[in-house]
Amino acid sequence: MSKNVLVIGTGTIGEPLIGLLADHKDSLGLDNVIFFKRTPLSDERGKVESLIRKGAKIVSTSDALSEFHQLGFNETSDVEQAYADSDVIIDCTPSGNDNWDNVYSSLDQNKRFMAQGSEHGFGSFFAWGINNEILKEESNKFLIASCNTHNIASIVKSFALDEERELVEGKFVCLRRANDVSQNDSFSPSPTITKHSNQEFGTHHARDVHELFAQEGKKLNLFSSAIKLPTQYMHTLWFSLTFKDVVQHEEIMENLDNSEFLMATEKMSSNKVFSFGRDHGYHGRLLSHGVVAEQSLHVKENTLTGYCFTPQDGNALLSSVAGTVQHYYKDDWKEKMEIFNRYIFKNI
Ligand SMILES: NC(=O)c1ccc[n+]([C@@H]2O[C@H](COP(=O)([O-])OP(=O)(O)OC[C@H]3O[C@@H](n4cnc5c(N)ncnc54)[C@H](OP(=O)(O)O)[C@@H]3O)[C@@H](O)[C@H]2O)c1
Structure with a gap:
């Protein structure tokens, strides 16, 4: 069978x-990249055309095919065939759990299914580079960690777990962009607080990171808060890690330098970081898990405090790609992923 996604x-x-x-189909050893566009929208013709130009194939439901053909996409075919032909299905909608109930659960269960951030409960948490081992599980369902989970998990991994520093407590404030630059709705005219609806973790952000590491038996003491800000640029994360032992600022800078998934920056504003992503990222996005504002790093005895920008519309993408490539190439998937090193920067 062809290697289709x-x-x-x-x-x-x-x-x-x-x-x-x-764009990287050949290097990744994939035969076909197929995408399901649900709604035929004339104002999204350019987007569809651009994806087809990159070599992707469009499918939709049988009732929408004639409308797609009228829009000029005569090659649009039935999604039912794509469901049968694809061994990897990546849900990128806010309805992954519903789609599981209504569609995926009745497909061949030898396929690998992935859903994104909002779909808590879909499967085991996965974040590329943070918990690669989870992909060896028998499970056919994985939840690609959200943008904030990628960032918080990278901070915890780079400054505590990888260094075998005992973490007494991790506190986080997710300063969230109001909406994506591509969206009109949900803009916030003023800072708007998210309820602390989780008694143990505050918001779901710390809970998700706790659950991710608990999958490998690590039970971390984490707490998060979140607030939406009137900006479209990107999320920013404030963090404070308290360790059992005293740390030195130089050690932390060294850890940052060694981190595979965190970038460093001297920039102190999210527009500057966002702008770099627009110019030098992929599809205008930064693919690293987080961008640490190095001048914000503050060490006092056993506590590290700082800020890290969250490339929220980019940092989860490679996890979905890794989950795809690992399904088809169990032995050399990590080598195949090296093609993306060209998009990863150490310092911006
Ligand atoms: N936005 C971020 O920065 C970000 C970051 C990390 C993770 N995530 C996660 O990614 C997921 C998607 O978020 P998004 O921001 O990409 O959403 P989005 O921009 O609103 O896009 C949603 C897409 O899903 C399609 N869609 C919605 N319901 C569908 C259904 N039942 N069947 C088929 N297609 C359906 C829509 O298609 P049509 O327009 O064709 O109808 C649209 O293309 C969420 O789980 C979110 O938590 C988002």
């Missing part, structure tokens, strides 16, 4: 993911 959804996450897979 089907991406469901062409929004903020689906669109660049389809691009990444299609």
Whole structure:
């Protein structure tokens, strides 16, 4: 059978993911990159055309085919065939759990299914480079960690777990962008607080990171808060890690330098970081898990405090790609992923 991957959804996450897979299809050893566009929209013709130009194939439901043909996409075919032909299905919609109930659960269960951030409970948490081992599990369902989970998990891994520093407590404030630059709705005219609806973890952000590491038997004491800000640029994370032992600022700078998934920057504003991503990222996105504002790093005895920008529309993309390549190439998937090193920077 051909090595096909089907991406469901062409929004903020689906669109660049389809691009990444299609542009690197040959290096990744994939035969076909197929995408499911649900709604035929004339104002999204350019997006569909661009993805097809990259070599991706469009499918939709049978009732929408004639409308797609009228829009000029005569090659649009039935998603039912793509479901049968694809061994990897990546859901990039805010309805991954519903789609599981209504569609995926009745497909061949030898396929690998992935869903994104909002779909808590879909499967085991996976973040590329943070817990690669989880992909060896028998499970056929994985939840690609959200943008904040990628960032918080990278901070915890780089400054505590990888260094075998005992973490007494990790505190985080997710300063969230109001909406994505591609969206009109949900803009916030003023800072808007998220309820602490989780008694143990505050918001779901710390809970998700706790659950991710608990999968490998590590039970971490984490707490998060979140607030939406009137900006479209990107999320920013404030963090404070308290260790059992005293740390030195120089050690922390060294850890940052050694981190595979965190970048460093002297920039102190999210627009500057966002702008770099627009110019030098892939589809205008930064693919690293987080961008640490190195001048914000503050060490006092056993506590590290700082800020880290979160490339929220880019940092989860390589996890979906890794989950795809590992399914087809169990032995050399990590080598195949090296093709993306060209998009990873150490310092911006
Ligand atoms: N936005 C971010 O920065 C970000 C970051 C990390 C993770 N995520 C996660 O990624 C997921 C998608 O978020 P997004 O921001 O990309 O959403 P989005 O921009 O609103 O796009 C949603 C896409 O899903 C399609 N869609 C919605 N319901 C569908 C269904 N039932 N069947 C098929 N297609 C459907 C829509 O298709 P049509 O327009 O064709 O109808 C649209 O292309 C969420 O789980 C979110 O938590 C988002």
